[in-house]
Amino acid sequence: MKQSGTTIPPCVYLVADHLDAALAAGEDLIASTENWATGDPSDPGVAGAQRWALSRYRCHELNLVARIVQAREHVAVLGRNAPRFRPLAQLFCAATADLAAAFNELNEQVEADFETGGAMTAYLRTRGLIDPEAAGVGDLDTPEIGDEFLVAAKVPLGVCLDLVAEYLDALDIAFDLYPEDELSPAATVSANGPEEPDDATSTADQKSLHHASQTPSGTSDRKAALVTISC
Template sequence: MIAYAPRAPLAVYMLADHLDGALAAGEDLIARGTDWRTLADAVVDDIASEATPKDSPAHFASQQRTIAEDVRTFELMLIARVLQAREHARSLADIDTRFAPIANLFASGTSLLLDAVQDCADARGIDFDTGDCLTAYVRGRGMIAPGASGVTASVQLTIDDNFLVAQRVTLGPLLDMVAAFLDALDSQYDLFVEPPRGKERVRGSIVGLDTSESMTLS
């Protein structure tokens, strides 16, 4: 950070923290999707080679359920971070009017996630309608066609830019919007510690923000 860089308002640090957390949750979501596909690929390979399965069907089902629950967890973390960022974006727009246009754009682009809060807070209705079925989950996230009866190929379990967060917002554009907002904050306030040459920036290394306390603030 440049020594004479301006001290940012608290809203900037809180907004940057939630935006950075949203990116981290998105990355973890994609990574866990890769694990899901890898697990399915192993089963397909065993069937194709007529080899004895390495794991029993029950063990595979248990592993798949664990991965699916992790995917859901990261999805909820992403939604929570984005919704918190919306609130701090509005606060920043009041403090620094230069950020009003991008804050309004961010709020508009993520407004659909507000409708998902009730479903995320209490999923009993959805679970009752679908039997808490993984097929219903992947169908709702756009991983298989709306009319598909189930997953027919392991490639369908890939989580990429087309994943529908909360069945409403496409993951790729959402993360692009989050990253653009974070870059705008960083360019104005020099929030992130410059990494040593040849190394990437470490997530969460926001100058002036005590990350040990950031999770207690909203």
């Protein structure tokens, strides 16, 4: 629990921002399964759609890894500046060491696979989306991205997202990163009940109604007659 008067280190906000973005990238990666097109790969339309789907997989995966690596750098700074977070920071850095090491190799790996003509099959195989001995994806099969997807061919996606979410929760508990917004004036009025009418206005209205009820009904008729005669 955050103590009153505690100054939040700037690196905490940077870590939280990158971890939030990493979770979003992971969700986008899972949802990108819908982009896959089934059919005969020899059909130019199907082949083009599958290449585009594969590019979406790679894009979200690279975004996820990049955000985790950037968060990792700021987590190391946080561990040095906040001793109580040092064990947790060391755990996070150790758990993401494989991703950090593989980050710079991702593009090189894709380029090498492309040059050998096995870009799609190699990618799907190394991510655990098809059987290691399979020649490729069946015409009616769709690679399902889930918790077992190997991010950067190293770490299961479910493990990555759980680690990110748990560390983000730890930061929120310690520094109260997302406090509840104070009630707005409108919400306060609504919570306290309907607004009472102003006393002065209410009294004046009551006097006006009372005066109207006490006025003789013939007064208005006499005024109308005088106006008619004067004309």
